[in-house]
Amino acid sequence: MDxxxxxxxxxxLSFALYIGIAIWSRAGTTSEFYVAGGGVNPxxxxxxxxxxxxxxxxxISMAGLIAFLGYDGSVYLMGWTGxxxxxxxxxxxxxxxxxxxxxxxxxxxxxxxxxxxxVAVICLIFISFTYIAGQxxxxxxxxxxxxxxxxxxxxxxxxxxxxxxxxxxGMKGITYTQVAQYCVLIFAYMVPAFFISFLITGNPIPAxxxxxxxxxGSGLYVLEKLDLVLTDLGFAAYTDGSKxxxxxxxxxxxxxxxxxxxxxxxxxxxxxxKASDARKSAGWALLFIALLYVTAGSVGAFASLNxxxxxNEQSYAEAPEWFTNWEANDLIAWRDKNDDGRMQYxxxxxxxxxxxxxxxxxxxxxxxxxxxxATDNENEVYVDRDIMVLANPEIAxxxxxxxxxxxxxxxxxxxxxxxxxxxxxSSSVSHDLLMKTFRPDITEKGELLAARxxxxxxxxxxxxxxxxxxxxxxxxxxxxxxxxxxxxxxAIFMGIFSMRMNREGAIAGMVTGLVFTFLYIAWFKxxxxxxxxxxxxxxxxxxxxxxxxxxxxxxxxxxxxxxLTKAPPANIRKLVDNIRVPRGAQKPHMH
Amino acid sequence: xxxxxxxxxEPFSEEQSPMRKAYWRANIRLLATLLSIWFAASFxxxxxxxxxxxxFSIGGYPLGFWFAQQGAIYVFLALILIYxxxxxxxxxxxxxxxxxx
Numbered sequence: 001m002d003x004x005x006x007x008x009x010x011x012x013l014s015f016a017l018y019i020g021i022a023i024w025s026r027a028g029t030t031s032e033f034y035v036a037g038g039g040v041n042p043x044x045x046x047x048x049x050x051x052x053x054x055x056x057x058x059x060i061s062m063a064g065l066i067a068f069l070g071y072d073g074s075v076y077l078m079g080w081t082g083x084x085x086x087x088x089x090x091x092x093x094x095x096x097x098x099x100x101x102x103x104x105x106x107x108x109x110x111x112x113x114x115x116x117x118x119v120a121v122i123c124l125i126f127i128s129f130t131y132i133a134g135q136x137x138x139x140x141x142x143x144x145x146x147x148x149x150x151x152x153x154x155x156x157x158x159x160x161x162x163x164x165x166x167x168x169x170g171m172k173g174i175t176y177t178q179v180a181q182y183c184v185l186i187f188a189y190m191v192p193a194f195f196i197s198f199l200i201t202g203n204p205i206p207a208x209x210x211x212x213x214x215x216x217g218s219g220l221y222v223l224e225k226l227d228l229v230l231t232d233l234g235f236a237a238y239t240d241g242s243k244x245x246x247x248x249x250x251x252x253x254x255x256x257x258x259x260x261x262x263x264x265x266x267x268x269x270x271x272x273x274k275a276s277d278a279r280k281s282a283g284w285a286l287l288f289i290a291l292l293y294v295t296a297g298s299v300g301a302f303a304s305l306n307x308x309x310x311x312n313e314q315s316y317a318e319a320p321e322w323f324t325n326w327e328a329n330d331l332i333a334w335r336d337k338n339d340d341g342r343m344q345y346x347x348x349x350x351x352x353x354x355x356x357x358x359x360x361x362x363x364x365x366x367x368x369x370x371x372x373x374a375t376d377n378e379n380e381v382y383v384d385r386d387i388m389v390l391a392n393p394e395i396a397x398x399x400x401x402x403x404x405x406x407x408x409x410x411x412x413x414x415x416x417x418x419x420x421x422x423x424x425x426s427s428s429v430s431h432d433l434l435m436k437t438f439r440p441d442i443t444e445k446g447e448l449l450a451a452r453x454x455x456x457x458x459x460x461x462x463x464x465x466x467x468x469x470x471x472x473x474x475x476x477x478x479x480x481x482x483x484x485x486x487x488x489x490x491a492i493f494m495g496i497f498s499m500r501m502n503r504e505g506a507i508a509g510m511v512t513g514l515v516f517t518f519l520y521i522a523w524f525k526x527x528x529x530x531x532x533x534x535x536x537x538x539x540x541x542x543x544x545x546x547x548x549x550x551x552x553x554x555x556x557x558x559x560x561x562x563x564l565t566k567a568p569p570a571n572i573r574k575l576v577d578n579i580r581v582p583r584g585a586q587k588p589h590m591h
Numbered sequence: 592x593x594x595x596x597x598x599x600x601e602p603f604s605e606e607q608s609p610m611r612k613a614y615w616r617a618n619i620r621l622l623a624t625l626l627s628i629w630f631a632a633s634f635x636x637x638x639x640x641x642x643x644x645x646x647f648s649i650g651g652y653p654l655g656f657w658f659a660q661q662g663a664i665y666v667f668l669a670l671i672l673i674y675x676x677x678x679x680x681x682x683x684x685x686x687x688x689x690x691x692x
Contacts, residue, residue, distance in 0.1 A: 211650030221651025
């Protein structure tokens with residue numbers, strides 16, 4: 001059977017499975033829609049959290065980023081796992097004991113204020129939409145490359161699938177589909193990684209393979225060989241970084257704290273039966289996530305080695321099939337600057353900007369002709385970092401079913417995260433804005449209907465962003481983490497650990513943290529991208545890491561304002577006292 | 592068991608029983624210990640002291656690089672495991688656990 005048929009079969013089967021689960025687990029009440037009835041086993045929830053968390057970015061982009069960043073790529077590996085320690089120790093058990101439906105629920109109740117609730121909803125919606133646009137784009141890439149459908153149809157099919165299980169099933173449907181999606185995505189990630197690690201080092205476990213010798217008889221360790229190959233071509237050594245220490249520090253911290261403050265992750269811990277289950281569940285989630293994360297570093301390094309091996313100094317006429325396939329999808333380009341018919345891969349950009357292909361004619365070797373102005377360095381190869389994981393099995397010449405598996409895995413990762421995000425968007429609209437703020441007299445049936453309508457609307461907006469990705473989408477993923485770190489995390493943390501924190505302090509803190517971080521990122525990423533160089537950064541901290549400063553500002557402003565204003569009322573102090581103690585957790589109550 | 596500190600002048604302390612306060616202090620102490628290790632393994636070994644640690648190696652990995660790309664993740668997992676066990680013990684000791692029956 002050819003690879004294309006296998007891809008259709010694998011993707012088709014996985015979609016049928018998700019829809020089957022969705023029909024089996026339809027939600028009938030708001031409690032089921034928002035938190036799956038609050039009775040999810042901690043191991044199951046851990047697995048669902050892992051799928052929820054590992055997005056198209058983790059599955060498709062991360063190893064590719066690491067392949068090109070080397071040591072600097074560690075910020076993602078540590079940043080996107082270390083947040084679970086904060087979640088387990090500082091937030092999850094207490095929020096579960098609190099026992100409501102959403103993150104704004106906690107902030108609105110703890111700070112006895114509709115304003116605080118609405119500020120939290122705004123943060124949440126902004127964070128979630130930024131994030132979801134990237135997922136839909138991931139779906140589009142996989143579809144257009146592997147299923148030969150235009151991105152438009154790819155996104156529409158993806159929207160249809162998510163619609164079925166998120167709108168019908170709510171959190172209950174999402175939870176059980178995410179379990180299935182986790183299994184698909186981890187299997188799809190590990191199988192090619194085992195193969196490639198075994199091919200290069202003879203050790204099938206990728207995390208150990210990266211620490212082993214290359215089995216080409218040279219006696220060099222993988223990382224030694226990689227450093228050698230890269231420095232020979234003029235790149236920085238793989239095990240050295242080029243970012244400054246303070247920047248690496250701040251980015252890692254912003255990603256960690258941001259992870260702990262992401263609403264779609266937090267809300268998963270509302271679904272387990274009791275507070276002690278929330279911490280167990282966070283442990284399971286990290287275990288399931290770690291399987292992929294300790295592998296990703298190795299996948300990145302092997303991909304880098306394989307890529308240079310197969311591409312550099314290769315003549316274009318004999319380029320491997322995957323190279324021309326990705327070139328046809330605009331994600332690889334080659335410009336023969338020295339007219340030798342061979343591809344030189346060197347540091348620097350091969351030409352200015354993203355590739356713009358001319359519609360007419362071919363180059364001397366049959367390559368697609370570029371309209372971009374050439375740069376005057378020696379590099380001739382443009383490669384989009386996002387393709388490394390998807391192209392890896394092809395680069396390593398693995399069998400067709402492995403490639404099909406990776407296509408299904410990439411879709412599972414993107415769809416599971418998209419569904420989780422849609423759910424927090426819809427519940428914050430129907431529950432926090434409608435039921436708790438503007439229409440408190442709404443019936444449960446009405447609220448459930450509103451949640452479904454909100455989810456549908458959110459899917460349409462997300463799909464639109466996926467089909468017509470505004471230029472800023474790729475630029476602003478830093479927003480999601482930075483804003484979560486600077487706004488939601490401090491408000492929740494102080495709500496639990498400080499008795500004295502009051503309405504005025506929390507709102508002032510959230511607003512200043514949010515505004516500062518937003519302006520800093522927007523300035524360097526959107527309004528003045530030319531100024532986005534280290535010399536202009538505050539304390540040498542890039543926009544990716546600035547959320548940490550926003551967080552510090554939030555804590556400082558909140559503490560000062562709270563000390564100057566009235567202490568919270570007695571019933572709030574009782575509430576805090578109550579959530580600090582695990583005993584007596586209720587199932588989220590019906591309305 | 593630690594003697595609850597009755598000189599504590601924390602506001603609103605009148606609402607908390609001495610047992611509750613001792614429980615919360617034990618919790619904070621555990622959190623402080625675990626978060627110090629969390630910080631040391633990731634920000635310490637993986638970032639601040641990476642260059643120093645890179646002179647040692649573990650297999651083909653320079654040690655600092657290993658912490659940044661793998662070691663820290665193993666430490667995170669161990670920390671949550673220890674927290675689950677230790678916190679449960681604290682809660683039972685102060686009789687605030689949520690075990691069934």
